[in-house]
Amino acid sequence: MTSQPSQVRLVAYPSGIPGDDVWKITHDSPPELGDGEIEVDVQLISIDPGMKGWATPMRSYIEPVALGDVMRAFGIGPVVRSASNFFSEGDVVSGFTGVQTRAVVDSRSMRPIDMALGPIEHHMSVLGMTGFTGYFGMLDLGRPEASDTVVVSAASGAVGSVAAQIAKRQGARVVGIAGGPAKCAYLLDELGLDAAIDYKSTTQSVVEGLRDAAPGGVDVYFDNVGGEILGAVLGHINRHARIVLCGGISQYGDMANATGPDNYLQLITKSGRMMGFTMLDYLHRIPEAVADLAEWAADGSVKHRQHIIDGIENFPEGFRMLFRGENQGKLLLRP
């Protein structure tokens, strides 16, 4: 909403949940366009748990953000200047724009957006990376069948809700895990899942919840959280269970002291498999996901919602909301 260009830069690597002090807002003018580059008027920025990993001084599947650089983030918006043959002014593109109002990027790193498929916020949610992550993780790795019981953690979240609803579409019994009665009601009433487990409940543990909601055991587990919930589900798996590791948000706050799932030996006795992935594995297959998810969003079988925060200066607090589980739907920043 600011008229001058603004950037959120990473100036220190956070040790836990990032405080305000690791960020600095600058107001530099966008650089001149190099050959093949475009300038994007960033209209929405995605705030994702995985950004915690990018702000860690350790290579994971991608280089960390260097101190002083604009924080890495997915963004979307129209091209306002182009020195590329691929895009013209007015084309809407998505990719790594960073947390800033104007981004000058290599056009080959950006994906064209078909705005006929839905409003711009859908392309940063169900038709964006989080939707694709739920789609490939569930269909390509989880591979639920109609006779299966599927459990999804963070099931009201941007990735989990897509994964859970796709498992429902496949005919499976789907149990969602989420924090608090409001999110659990959303799973049952809006998403139509078969059961919901409130991991914050003081009257029932997750283990007890699983015993009630998945009496026949768990065939597929789509994990966004790690920690104790992963351990509880591993204690409840069926033979040949598939555990899809999508994220471990419970561990991201203090990654140096991450704890592994005590129950991992269940993978031997149950001949189970635990499979990690990132969207890097599936970038070449995004068009498949867009086609299916656009159809499923349109016919109502994959519902979705967005939680939009206004003002680039609210990025630091928005990022912390994620770790407190306060957002309802895909968290986006309108800078």
Added chain:
Amino acid sequence: MTSQPSQVRLVAYPSGIPGDDVWKITHDSPPELGDGEIEVDVQLISIDPGMKGWATPMRSYIEPVALGDVMRAFGIGPVVRSASNFFSEGDVVSGFTGVQTRAVVDSRSMRPIDMALGPIEHHMSVLGMTGFTGYFGMLDLGRPEASDTVVVSAASGAVGSVAAQIAKRQGARVVGIAGGPAKCAYLLDELGLDAAIDYKSTTQSVVEGLRDAAPGGVDVYFDNVGGEILGAVLGHINRHARIVLCGGISQYGDMANATGPDNYLQLITKSGRMMGFTMLDYLHRIPEAVADLAEWAADGSVKHRQHIIDGIENFPEGFRMLFRGENQGKLLLRP
């Protein structure tokens, strides 16, 4: 070596490594044969880490041994009486005989042994369940390619040595982990592995050993031990690594306090997979393994050795030897 029939019975569930007090030796006569049953003169009994799981009052992939029952074990020997159409006196069979000198068993649960393929102890080692476990775990789950670096823990053991040598046959670079200089020398000098890491070394940690022996990272890890070694290898995996979970002997002593691999989130950043299995998954494919392993044992590309203990009364101490890593080769009991 005793002339009277003898049985080792489980009379208490051990909480850690089993002491003498959980076993009782009896001298009951074998029962009459029921329809379809055979009596086997048990000549060799396999002592395996997995037996710890069977002596735990909790169902895993198989029912626990009931208190008072003969301890479950694989055994081999000739049929001495038959009430079955499948086997005649003199046929050599293998299967669950239990820790006893004479076993009356359902003939359908026993596998016929082709004694032309090698001496009887080979059929309880490289041509028995441990050989098959290394074979299917490495070839069906690990799937090493010539460009891969493969790490095997307990690599001088009955399962690990077969797994490691099969990976060598596939052309991979193979690093074995074992305890002590003698076992490491065996890996290099006898089995021809490319490097050995002594996990008991006081001068080099396993992490340092991996850095030296697998500078390009690990593509396949065949794990027999769990615990810290599994964590160390996970910290060193390459993209699309396959972790084959075969056992977790470091955890078996105190399963109530098992610890999971802290580094499991590496499976996400590296798009790795961790796959557990037991031979239950491959019983129908045993003939394939027998055919290949008999050929590879004969041509010397899969070497093997047996460590035979005499006297059924030495079973309790023999079982403890396994957990102390004192046996050299497949541990067998000649009752």
